Amino acid sequence: SQTIHQWPATLVQPVGSPLSLECTVEGTSNPNLYWYRQAAGRGLQLLFYSVGIGQISSEVPQNLSASRPQDRQFILSSKKLLLSDSGFYLCAWSGVAGALNIQYFGAGTRLSVL
């Protein structure tokens, strides 16, 4: 069966520090991968999605970047965090194009930038 791992669960970082959040998927090949951010009590904002290795689409201009160095690995990064980067970050995967686009989520990372 497929599983998605996302870590760390919680992270407290000072303003101006770098960020690296990692997400890996097991049990499937060539998944579509997504990074979302969720503000407290709000819906999800799509940040990046990827349909293959090295293929990244950015939905929102921001202080963040994403990379997909391997088929089932998706990394969210920042060189210098801002206070506004605080939030709940969720990684998700879905099946290949043409399949029903059901998304499967990781447990999330709560990022606090102080």
Added chain:
Amino acid sequence: SQQGEEDPQALSIQEGENATMNCSYKTSINNLQWYRQNSGRGLVHLILIRSNEREKHSGRLRVTLDTSKKSSSLLITASRAADTASYFCATDYGQNFVFGPGTRLSVLP
């Protein structure tokens, strides 16, 4: 914006009552999905309804879709305290996948 909009934003009911949440969207969709999120956790897929379907059931869940009104509803029957969570509709536009802001459901014992 293509974003779906759920209403109400928050709903509080007694255990055993039915809970109805609504979702509206703006442009044609491939399908519409409902997800649940327990506090501080990831989202879990509940049910998907295709654009050519009008109603779908899964256990205590019933979803309807009215493409002429661009709206959907999620009904949870005989609610339980464990149903307390946020519920999100998500619209699949093919290239795009958009979540609404969610409805926070509280089921009181």
